Amino acid sequence: MSELEGFNQHLEELRKRILRIVLVVGIITVLILSLHLESIELNSITLYYPTPEPLNNIAAQITNHMKTNLVPQDVQLIQTAPGQAFFAQVYIAALVGIVVGMPIIIKEFVGFIKPALKENEINVSRSITIPALGLFIAGCLFSYNFVIPYILDFLYRYGESAGLVTFLNVIDFVTFVLQFLLAFGFSFQLPLVMYAISVSGMVDSDFWRKNIRYAIVAIVIFGAVITPDGSGVTMWFIAGPMIALYVAGMIIIERKERKKSNI
Numbered sequence: 001m002s003e004l005e006g007f008n009q010h011l012e013e014l015r016k017r018i019l020r021i022v023l024v025v026g027i028i029t030v031l032i033l034s035l036h037l038e039s040i041e042l043n044s045i046t047l048y049y050p051t052p053e054p055l056n057n058i059a060a061q062i063t064n065h066m067k068t069n070l071v072p073q074d075v076q077l078i079q080t081a082p083g084q085a086f087f088a089q090v091y092i093a094a095l096v097g098i099v100v101g102m103p104i105i106i107k108e109f110v111g112f113i114k115p116a117l118k119e120n121e122i123n124v125s126r127s128i129t130i131p132a133l134g135l136f137i138a139g140c141l142f143s144y145n146f147v148i149p150y151i152l153d154f155l156y157r158y159g160e161s162a163g164l165v166t167f168l169n170v171i172d173f174v175t176f177v178l179q180f181l182l183a184f185g186f187s188f189q190l191p192l193v194m195y196a197i198s199v200s201g202m203v204d205s206d207f208w209r210k211n212i213r214y215a216i217v218a219i220v221i222f223g224a225v226i227t228p229d230g231s232g233v234t235m236w237f238i239a240g241p242m243i244a245l246y247v248a249g250m251i252i253i254e255r256k257e258r259k260k261s262n263i
Contacts, residue, residue: 014112025101030093069149092174095182103133191248212247219242223239
């Protein structure tokens with residue numbers, strides 16, 4: 001087989017795997033935009049079941065929840081052009097599709113790179129699917145509950161101190177929130193990535209401690225790039241947790257290495 005034929009086969013396999021990912025995420029997105037969650041009380045437990053209702057769909061319910069919990073007091077969430085609310089809901093539904101479809105995304109990614117992995121690397125990649133999903137969701141929840149509300153409140157206090165009435169476009173709001181949810185969802189993968197690299201034998205356990213200074217610099221730069229203002233304050237909302245995750249991953253790897261050497 002020539003190199004060109006091998007390259008074309010890789011491209012074809014990549015195309016098929018990307019198509020499967022797009023189909024899964026797309027189907028979930030359409031369902032989120034088509035269904036509405038109704039609540040029912042059963043033995044003092046609130047349960048939810050889906051009903052067809054495209055206008056008041058799950059994405060709209062999530063938007064209302066975000067508005068209630070994240071938008072600062074006295075800030076008005078508005079729509080300034082036809083269709084903005086719809087596209088905001090599409091963005092939200094797509095994020096839900098990515099989160100729910102994460103096991104498939106990881107499975108397809110691992111399947112594509114599997115031929116280039118060694119046996120121990122394949123075993124590691126198979127064992128991280130569930131933890132990766134858990135860390136992604138944990139990152140999103142951490143961002144939603146502890147980071148985004150404080151950043152929005154911090155930024156909009158400037159308008160309040162100037163006596164301004166602040167209006168927040170729904171597209172800008174949803175884009176801002178999803179930006180941080182994705183950033184934290186992926187950044188929470190850091191300890192798992194460090195663990196996978198170490199277990200696969202690419203680096204030793206001392207590598208992470210030796211390079212911690214460079215890692216902190218890279219993390220601070222990432223925080224500065226991803227945050228929307230130039231105050232130098234909000235970037236620490238991202239950089240701080242990521243540095244803590246790096247240190248936690250380093251400690252876990254070192255402890256595991258010590259236990260392994262003592263056996």
